[in-house]
Amino acid sequence: MTSEPARLPVDATTTTAWGSLTELSKNLQPDLRGWFATDPARAGRLTHQAADLHVDLSKNLVTDEVLASLLALADEVGLTERRDAMFAGEHINVTEDRAVLHTALRRPSDEPLTVDGQDITADVQDELAKVYAFAEKVRSGEWTGVTGEPVRTIVNIGIGGSDLGPVMAYEALEPFVQDGLEVRFVSNIDPTDVAQKTADLDPTTTLFIVASKTFGTLETLTNARLARDWLWRSLVAVGAIEDSEEGRADAVAKHFVAVSTALDKVESFGIDPENAFGFWDWVGGRYSVDSAIGTSLAVAIGPDAFAELLAGFHAMDEHFRTEPLEKNVPVLMGLLNVWYVNFRDAHTHAVLPYAQQLHRFPAYLQQLTMESNGKSVRWDGTPVTSDTGEVFWGEPGTNGQHAFYQLIHQGTRLIPADFIAVANPAYPLTDAVGDGGAVAAGADVHGLFLANFFAQTKALAFGKTADEVRAEGVAEELVSAKVFGGNRPTTSILAPALTPAVLGQLIALYEHITFVQGVVWGIDSFDQWGVELGKKLAMEIAPAVAGDEAALQAQDPSTAALIAKYRELRV
Numbered sequence: 001m002t003s004e005p006a007r008l009p010v011d012a013t014t015t016t017a018w019g020s021l022t023e024l025s026k027n028l029q030p031d032l033r034g035w036f037a038t039d040p041a042r043a044g045r046l047t048h049q050a051a052d053l054h055v056d057l058s059k060n061l062v063t064d065e066v067l068a069s070l071l072a073l074a075d076e077v078g079l080t081e082r083r084d085a086m087f088a089g090e091h092i093n094v095t096e097d098r099a100v101l102h103t104a105l106r107r108p109s110d111e112p113l114t115v116d117g118q119d120i121t122a123d124v125q126d127e128l129a130k131v132y133a134f135a136e137k138v139r140s141g142e143w144t145g146v147t148g149e150p151v152r153t154i155v156n157i158g159i160g161g162s163d164l165g166p167v168m169a170y171e172a173l174e175p176f177v178q179d180g181l182e183v184r185f186v187s188n189i190d191p192t193d194v195a196q197k198t199a200d201l202d203p204t205t206t207l208f209i210v211a212s213k214t215f216g217t218l219e220t221l222t223n224a225r226l227a228r229d230w231l232w233r234s235l236v237a238v239g240a241i242e243d244s245e246e247g248r249a250d251a252v253a254k255h256f257v258a259v260s261t262a263l264d265k266v267e268s269f270g271i272d273p274e275n276a277f278g279f280w281d282w283v284g285g286r287y288s289v290d291s292a293i294g295t296s297l298a299v300a301i302g303p304d305a306f307a308e309l310l311a312g313f314h315a316m317d318e319h320f321r322t323e324p325l326e327k328n329v330p331v332l333m334g335l336l337n338v339w340y341v342n343f344r345d346a347h348t349h350a351v352l353p354y355a356q357q358l359h360r361f362p363a364y365l366q367q368l369t370m371e372s373n374g375k376s377v378r379w380d381g382t383p384v385t386s387d388t389g390e391v392f393w394g395e396p397g398t399n400g401q402h403a404f405y406q407l408i409h410q411g412t413r414l415i416p417a418d419f420i421a422v423a424n425p426a427y428p429l430t431d432a433v434g435d436g437g438a439v440a441a442g443a444d445v446h447g448l449f450l451a452n453f454f455a456q457t458k459a460l461a462f463g464k465t466a467d468e469v470r471a472e473g474v475a476e477e478l479v480s481a482k483v484f485g486g487n488r489p490t491t492s493i494l495a496p497a498l499t500p501a502v503l504g505q506l507i508a509l510y511e512h513i514t515f516v517q518g519v520v521w522g523i524d525s526f527d528q529w530g531v532e533l534g535k536k537l538a539m540e541i542a543p544a545v546a547g548d549e550a551a552l553q554a555q556d557p558s559t560a561a562l563i564a565k566y567r568e569l570r571v
């Protein structure tokens with residue numbers, strides 16, 4: 001690896017390809033019906049395989065010319081060069097002067113990678129071995145609490161990347177969780193979160209994992225102290241420990257572990273560094289679920305399944321690293337997002353998993369994509385000259401269908417959407433009775449579910465014309481309300497089943513899509529300076545909230561009045 005400063009970003013808007021795309025967009029009349037009718041090979045040509053993911057891009061609003069120009073844009077901004085620099089460990093996180101090496105977390109153990117003279121594959125494997133040994137101890141019951149009871153509930157305390165990845169993956173891989181083990185997640189500093197999550201817990205069988213890259217995050221450290229207090233009080237109440245310094249130290253030693261890059265701070269909190277798992281500053285928080293931050297998950301699903309998850313990540317990394325750009329799914333999906341944001345005026349992007357277990361995936365992607373690409377300056381500090389970072393959002397199908405799809409189908413906004421489904425459900429139920437009509441007795445309910453997945457992307461693409469509505473006998477005055485314009489772009493992603501490997505592939509796919517967009521926009525997708533101001537002000541405002549008059553007077557009139565009102569209302 002080198003730590004040479006990365007070269008200056010290219011202003012994408014000055015490239016030849018940007019000019020071509022602007023012209024193409026001006027003249028483009030999206031016509032998915034016509035395009036499919038005149039080009040039967042379109043679906044095949046625009047469908048690609050990335051590891052286990054079958055990805056159909058054909059219902060996007062692009063012609064071959066548009067795709068060619070998007071690929072030319074990738075070339076002009078130096079996408080492959082930057083990708084290779086990331087994999088090699090160059091300091092592409094320019095504003096923090098750091099390498100970006102989440103891909104090294106899932107690199108096979110026999111592929112060394114030297115960074116600053118250090119074999120980081122060996123470091124990763126050592127830490128992974130520690131996490132796995134701990135996971136086995138908890139799973140086998142060898143790790144016990146103060147009364148000798150095995151662990152039944154793990155409470156992961158973290159926020160942002162130290163929460164969203166683990167909770168999303170835990171929910172997604174619930175069928176792989178060991179019987180008798182449960183993981184809960186506390187993230188919000190709203191005391192309700194910790195109170196609700198601990199309310200019915202047995203302290204003798206509870207283990208807390210405090211997960212924080214920096215071990216300096218207000219929410220996490222406050223929640224960790226609340227949890228420690230709860231543990232002490234509850235253990236004393238059931239007579240499991242003496243109310244003494246030794247009793248409390250014993251409780252922390254047996255019921256608290258930590259994950260952090262700042263092991264010195266872990267020790268000051270009272271957690272023995274022996275019971276702490278580390279990672280490195282070259283892993284961004286939102287890219288860290290596959291590091292020791294995933295310890296709660298590794299305990300829940302076990303080392304073998306966790307290793308499969310990592311192998312899934314790696315399979316997608318290899319696809320991204322080696323596949324020619326015209327068949328490279330993260331590259332194509334990232335470029336399509338650029339097309340919609342910069343040339344078709346899309347402001348948001350929906351991610352719609354047709355898999356209940358992926359219900360936290362959109363929330364996870366919000367941090368991944370929006371903390372990464374919500375930037376207004378490029379990595380050299382110059383202002384961007386185009387829009388960046390669309391709003392990502394979504395809900396699992398079919399819930400979304402009965403809530404917000406109306407706007408996607410008939411609203412005035414263009415909302416590109418990714419539909420994600422798996423062929424084999426974790427719970428293959430049949431409807432023994434059926435409804436006597438379309439739903440036959442013995443119907444496979446997952447098949448019905450996926451009929452919706454296929455139907456929605458079809459309806460969005462091809463719509464329903466006024467003539468088709470009229471042909472159904474609809475009264476003329478209602479025809480326009482029942483017309484579907486179609487030409488609403490979607491990407492369909494289909495996987496065999498939601499296995500750990502497939503989940504790893506999906507996460508890595510979106511990591512790399514995010515990267516591709518960041519490179520085109522010339523931004524540093526790996527810093528997050530935009531979250532700092534609010535954190536700092538919260539600490540300055542806290543004394544005013546607590547009653548300090550001088551601190552209150554130092555606020556602007558609106559904030560001061562709001563705080564005063566809060567104090568008046570607070571009983």
Ligand SMILES: O=P(O)(O)OC[C@H]1O[C@](O)(CO)[C@@H](O)[C@@H]1O
Binds near residue numbers: 159211212220285371
């Ligand atoms: O893991 P830490 O250091 O507690 O940080 C939690 C989160 O806070 C942020 O730094 C900013 O919100 C995220 O990037 C990060 O995932």
